[in-house]
Amino acid sequence: MELIQLHLPALIVVLPLVTGLLTALLGRGGRGWWISLGATGAVLAATLQLLAQVVYQGPQTVTYLMGNWPMPYGIGYVVDPLNAAVMATVALIGFVVTLYAGRSMAPEISPDRARYFWAVWQFCLVGLLGITITGDAFNFYVLLEISSLSTYTLIAMGHGRDRRALTAAIHYLVLGTIGACCYLVGIAYLYMVTGSLNFADIHARLADIYATWATDAPVYKKTIIAGFAFIMVGLSLKLALFPLHVWQPNAYTYAPAAVSALLAGTATKVGAYGMIRIVYSVMGTDFAFTFLRSDILLAACALMAILVGSLQAIKQTNAKKLLAYSSVGQIGYIALGIAANNVAGLQAAVIHIFNHALTKGAMFMALGCVLYRTGGVRLEHLRGLGRKMPLTCAAFLVGGMGLIGVPLTSGFVSKWYLVQSALERQWLAPAGVVLVGSILALVYVGRCAEAMYFGQRPENSPEVREAPLSMLVPTLLLAAASLYFGIDSGTTSRVSEAAAKFLLGVAP
Amino acid sequence: MTMRLVLDYYNYWVCIILMMVGFYGVMAKTNLVKKAIALGLFQTGILVFYITIGKVEGGTGPVTISGAPADAVYSNPLPHALMLTAIVVGVSTLAVAMALAVKIREKYGTIDDHDIHRLEHEMPD
Numbered sequence: 050m051e052l053i054q055l056h057l058p059a060l061i062v063v064l065p066l067v068t069g070l071l072t073a074l075l076g077r078g079g080r081g082w083w084i085s086l087g088a089t090g091a092v093l094a095a096t097l098q099l100l101a102q103v104v105y106q107g108p109q110t111v112t113y114l115m116g117n118w119p120m121p122y123g124i125g126y127v128v129d130p131l132n133a134a135v136m137a138t139v140a141l142i143g144f145v146v147t148l149y150a151g152r153s154m155a156p157e158i159s160p161d162r163a164r165y166f167w168a169v170w171q172f173c174l175v176g177l178l179g180i181t182i183t184g185d186a187f188n189f190y191v192l193l194e195i196s197s198l199s200t201y202t203l204i205a206m207g208h209g210r211d212r213r214a215l216t217a218a219i220h221y222l223v224l225g226t227i228g229a230c231c232y233l234v235g236i237a238y239l240y241m242v243t244g245s246l247n248f249a250d251i252h253a254r255l256a257d258i259y260a261t262w263a264t265d266a267p268v269y270k271k272t273i274i275a276g277f278a279f280i281m282v283g284l285s286l287k288l289a290l291f292p293l294h295v296w297q298p299n300a301y302t303y304a305p306a307a308v309s310a311l312l313a314g315t316a317t318k319v320g321a322y323g324m325i326r327i328v329y330s331v332m333g334t335d336f337a338f339t340f341l342r343s344d345i346l347l348a349a350c351a352l353m354a355i356l357v358g359s360l361q362a363i364k365q366t367n368a369k370k371l372l373a374y375s376s377v378g379q380i381g382y383i384a385l386g387i388a389a390n391n392v393a394g395l396q397a398a399v400i401h402i403f404n405h406a407l408t409k410g411a412m413f414m415a416l417g418c419v420l421y422r423t424g425g426v427r428l429e430h431l432r433g434l435g436r437k438m439p440l441t442c443a444a445f446l447v448g449g450m451g452l453i454g455v456p457l458t459s460g461f462v463s464k465w466y467l468v469q470s471a472l473e474r475q476w477l478a479p480a481g482v483v484l485v486g487s488i489l490a491l492v493y494v495g496r497c498a499e500a501m502y503f504g505q506r507p508e509n510s511p512e513v514r515e516a517p518l519s520m521l522v523p524t525l526l527l528a529a530a531s532l533y534f535g536i537d538s539g540t541t542s543r544v545s546e547a548a549a550k551f552l553l554g555v556a557p
Numbered sequence: 558m559t560m561r562l563v564l565d566y567y568n569y570w571v572c573i574i575l576m577m578v579g580f581y582g583v584m585a586k587t588n589l590v591k592k593a594i595a596l597g598l599f600q601t602g603i604l605v606f607y608i609t610i611g612k613v614e615g616g617t618g619p620v621t622i623s624g625a626p627a628d629a630v631y632s633n634p635l636p637h638a639l640m641l642t643a644i645v646v647g648v649s650t651l652a653v654a655m656a657l658a659v660k661i662r663e664k665y666g667t668i669d670d671h672d673i674h675r676l677e678h679e680m681p682d
Contacts, residue, residue, distance in 0.1 A: 187639050194646045201653055205660065212664040213680070216673055219657045223583055226596055226650050233603055233643065240636075241610050367682035427682055 058113035058126040062179045069171035081167030082151040093140040100133040121247035127184035130547040135322040142314035149523035150307030157305040173199035204304040217299035224296045228286025238276025242269040288320030291354035301373035306417025314410035329552040347388040354381030359489035394470030395549035401463035408451035411527035415445035418516035432504030444528035449494035458535040568609040576602030587670040593654040600647040611636035
């Protein structure tokens, strides 16, 4: 037991890697699902324990040295309140969606391919969890590529239902690879000037370099600026931040139902985490925001994301694409929180990473239920489902209210912090845009709700009934969690406060 | 002056040219296989970049042998090790891209981005 405790940070990444390989070899029949469920469940338990440790019990960081090589020479896994929160989010969504995917993937992926699906599924989680936990810049890149390559494959597996999944996957592959390469070039620049790949070590060495900039002999100014720019562009692509979001709508729309729910809840969130990590604990906000003023650019992209994403969502007739564009907008909220550079803003970003994962996960899963029963997710497929599939529609609606930010849903909590942080910076227009975004969300969620509750089932459409329990229960679970964390915001506030204060170096 | 800028930094020029040729290919080519090849060029540019920054002026290969002078200067071997991993990543990416191209050829009958776009335009949402 003590041994497991000691190696917990490494096990989070190593366990799904091993079980993923086992699944590819042995996971015939239904076994792949059982192995994945066991692995994600164990990972969830491990991340929750780490979260409790760093937020509630202290000390605030847990360090794990790979092969016992001391940092900065070896790769170290460093758990602090920020990445513990993001890891718990990824693991929670991973577990619940795995529960759901057992049934939902059946009509989408042929049984003889199922074990490969489950193997890649676990590799995707390996990548995402690894990105979050690692304290090494190059290890971050490798895990980024592991998660991206698995993501391309998972998206492409939607081709059984719609061949556009293939083109969505290859377009994402091209852009995702360019993004990862940009990150790699940026790291090369930082490595040139610091000679280190460890995040904490780079940060310490950069501080010495920044100190020379106030003197007559500033060094490495251009190199560091170029490196930072490359890294930010690379991460923005992973994050699907406007205007680098073009890969995202089609990828979410044509991926298998469970894959959309997994990606919407985890992949872009991990990108957001990467951005917070680079800006706050590697480059430092004094350089990134005060000196370079990149907070203005980031905030501008965020606001455009909110407006453009929401407006595009309103125009869509495919409900999955509607949600995908809505995600572009919601990512804007997270990016705005990052740009605000104060405790409330970071809290908003961290809380929204969690809350949006819950709401969007629940909504994509509800649409997966609709897809399972009606065979399509265009708005006409949703018509009149309010009476036929009441629980699925209720879950969708709860998620939708979270997107709008109705009080007593989790979305309200994050928007509350976000508006607070914008006002603290005296950003009146951004605060206004956040509210406009809510109204736009009301319109697009309203379009789906109207079809569900006031529409009539199309003439001579086959009879539909409520989704199977094995899909319904996970969907309702996430929807209920989104309600719970809206009413009792104590836990999320506490965790996000610990993360924000840790990053900004404020005493808790 | 200009001549020196070119000659002194020719490694960097090679890397920039490779990356930009690749980037142009990714953007301008409509054939998906050509896009994937261009992506490979782009990545190769980065490999050259890393290898270049590992070179220490006057440095020799990072292998210690008996009888080497105590003040011998060695090049940095770490970027080489990193790039071995990056090569593996690049090959995997190319493999996934090719697998997707084969599937696209099966399903669409073409691997030209324009034709695919036209075919998709006719499909409902």
